[in-house]
Amino acid sequence: MMKLIDTHAHLDHIEDIDRALDNAQREGVAGVVAVSVDLPSCRKNLEIKETRKTPKIYLAMGMHPSDINLDDLDACIELAREHKSELTAIGEIGLDFWYKWVRKDREKKDAQRKVFRTFLDLAKELDLPAVIHTRGTWRECFETVKEVGIKKAEFHWYSGPLDVLKDILDAGHYVSASPSLAFSPPSREAINYAPIERVMIETDSPVFYRTTVSGESEKTGEGFQAEPKDVYKTLKAYCLLKNVEEAYAAEIFDRNAKEFFHLE
Numbered sequence: 001m002m003k004l005i006d007t008h009a010h011l012d013h014i015e016d017i018d019r020a021l022d023n024a025q026r027e028g029v030a031g032v033v034a035v036s037v038d039l040p041s042c043r044k045n046l047e048i049k050e051t052r053k054t055p056k057i058y059l060a061m062g063m064h065p066s067d068i069n070l071d072d073l074d075a076c077i078e079l080a081r082e083h084k085s086e087l088t089a090i091g092e093i094g095l096d097f098w099y100k101w102v103r104k105d106r107e108k109k110d111a112q113r114k115v116f117r118t119f120l121d122l123a124k125e126l127d128l129p130a131v132i133h134t135r136g137t138w139r140e141c142f143e144t145v146k147e148v149g150i151k152k153a154e155f156h157w158y159s160g161p162l163d164v165l166k167d168i169l170d171a172g173h174y175v176s177a178s179p180s181l182a183f184s185p186p187s188r189e190a191i192n193y194a195p196i197e198r199v200m201i202e203t204d205s206p207v208f209y210r211t212t213v214s215g216e217s218e219k220t221g222e223g224f225q226a227e228p229k230d231v232y233k234t235l236k237a238y239c240l241l242k243n244v245e246e247a248y249a250a251e252i253f254d255r256n257a258k259e260f261f262h263l264e
Contacts, residue, residue, distance in 0.1 A: 023227055169195070178201075
């Protein structure tokens with residue numbers, strides 16, 4: 001059985017977490033990186049990590065750009081510092097100006113920028129990699145990461161322009177693919193461009209995806225609620241796209257995740 005690591009899941013958002021993790025273990029998932037989106041999320045994922053032994057839970061703490069609460073910022077930073085030895089990354093952090101009501105609101109954008117830079121500074125202070133959310137802000141996100149001097153970042157579920165992707169890869173960073181790789185043209189273009197040595201696979205659970213069969217989307221309105229076990233769907237979509245063997249890709253993805261997150 002091929003062992004995989006789901007490098008990006010919101011375990012605190014999954015309703016029946018024990019069932020989902022049991023399913024993941026049964027399918028062969030060896031570990032899950034639990035990313036956080038706000039202070040309650042950081043606390044909940046810490047609790048899951050402390051109570052669940054298999055599959056292995058790896059912890060990331062951060063504040064998602066869509067979940068910013070400036071009142072909780074200092075407490076979130078202190079919680080991360082307090083649990084530094086248990087962290088494998090800072091995340092999910094970043095910028096998201098995708099929606100018009102954000103793009104037109106200077107205050108919202110500036111709040112995102114402040115939180116993003118604060119957590120990048122924390123990643124640098126704690127010598128941890130950063131898990132980056134970027135949508136509609138690909139160039140600014142990359143330039144901010146570069147400015148702060150982050151040596152290791154993963155631009156998760158990357159679907160931005162190829163010129164920015166080239167700069168991301170040239171700087172030594174990584175990108176990740178989700179099950180959307182089976183049907184999303186921007187995701188497929190990006191992952192087709194990136195060398196496998198710079199790609200990680202994830203589920204972004206519990207995101208809802210369109211049903212896919214043999215890598216093509218169905219137009220039935222059906223779909224599936226992702227769980228960590230669905231990292232195998234991402235693996236399959238990648239191998240169909242790149243025409244490579246699953247065992248070969250799985251071995252490299254496992255190595256990439258372990259090197260990026262410094263996993264045992």
